[in-house]
Amino acid sequence: MKVVVTGASGNIGTACLRALTADGRHQVVGVARRRPDLERASPLASVSWHPGDVGYDDLDPVLTGADAVVHLAWKFQPTHGPRETWRTNAVGTRRLLAAVRRRGVPVVVAASSVAAYSPVDHDRPVDEGAETDGTSEAAYCREKAYNERVLDAFEAATPGTRVVRLRPAFVFQRSAASEQRRIFGGALVRPRMLDRRLVPVLPVPRGLRLQAVHAGDVGRAVAAAVERPVSGAFNLAADDVLRRPELGELMGAPTIEVPAGVARAAMDAAWHARLLPVPGSLLAALLGVPLLDTTRARTELAWTPRQTAGQAVGQMVDGAAMPAGSRTPPLHP
Structure with missing residues (x-):
């Protein structure tokens, strides 16, 4: 199969490329704004790279002859x-799906997110039928929820295309740790600050509980979604749920509970002062996301996570402190 992967040089993208190229059965084309400089020995050396921005560039040429788009x-x-x-995340999705329709690509696998779900105030795991209005007013949540509606409309108008949407919990791997530190911490969070040996106490917002999944496990789910005759939404998460005690144990530090409102106000102040690159609305999203029921992925994709949430988060923390990375431009250390 010819499989075209947009966003191929990022956190989930690189993991998907590894899964799709593992057995040599697929001809994989990676679409990214910046072409990586890969060594011949790299696991991704067999990927054909196509420079492109889904928000602006003509996508028809790269989709010609494709059997699936991720x-x-x-x-x-x-x-x-x-x-x-918005131009990349919302308009780019609409532009890509329009190109898929024009070129007659029979399979689309799209990455959604746990943040697409509506907020909850309980710990009962939700299945894929839960409402997807976005967990908070953060742009990330709004855009993920908007893309759910875009996919709904595409499915209704294009019944000949099989559409799969994956809704993973928070996705981590060691090679993406430096990128994630820059995205969420910016200049305020330096690598040394994440060295577990140097963390005296860990502040944890009240009510925080975290599901996570390793990027490699998401990559395997993507490959299964490409190859199996499935459609619809699939939740992806490791089995364990991290709360304050587990996070303290993971960091090897005592914890202190912080009122959620205080933590959000502090984040908002730092964001408005441009000291922190993420606003407090993202903390609200983190506190409001539901726990995920992954039964459908286990039964229809034959998928089980190989790494726990604690292992995935631990890789991110250790990788950010090193700092770790890879040779694709977004993941450079």
Whole structure:
């Protein structure tokens, strides 16, 4: 199969490329704004790279002859420039799907998110039928929820195309740790600050509980969605849920509970002062996301996570402190 992957050089993208090229059965084309400089020994050396921005460029040539498209292209930053993220995340998705329709691509696998779900105030795991209005007013959540509606409309208008949407929990891997530190911490959070040996106490907002999944496990789910005759939405998360005690154990530090309102106000103040690249509305999203029921992925994709949430988060923390990275431009250390 010829599989085209947008956003191929990022966190989930690189993991998907590894999964799709593992057995040599697929001809994989990676679409990214910046072409990576890869060594011949790299696991991604067999990928054909196509420079392109889904928000602006002509996508028809790269989709010609494609058997499947995996849509991962996404801009998290700049949070102070919502028009720019909207152009890539919302307009880019619509433009890609229009090109898919024109070129007659039979399969689309799109990355959604746990943040597309509506906020909850309980710990009962939700299945894929839960409402998707976005967990908070953060642009990330709004754009993920908007793309759910775009996919709904595309499915209704294009019944001949099989559409899969994956809704993972928070996705981590060691090689993406430096990128994630820059996205969420900016210049305020330096690598040394995440060295577990140097963390005296860990502040945890009240009510925080975290599901996560390793990028490699998401990559395997993407490959299964491409290859199996499935459609619809699939939740992806590791089995364990991280709360204050687990986070303290993971960091090897005592914890202190912080009122959620105080933590959000502090984040908002730092964001408005441009000291922190993410606003407090993202903390609200983190506190409001539901826990995910992954039964459908396990049964229809034959998917089980190989790494726990604690292992995935631990890789991110250790990788950010090193700092770790890879040779694709977004993941450079």
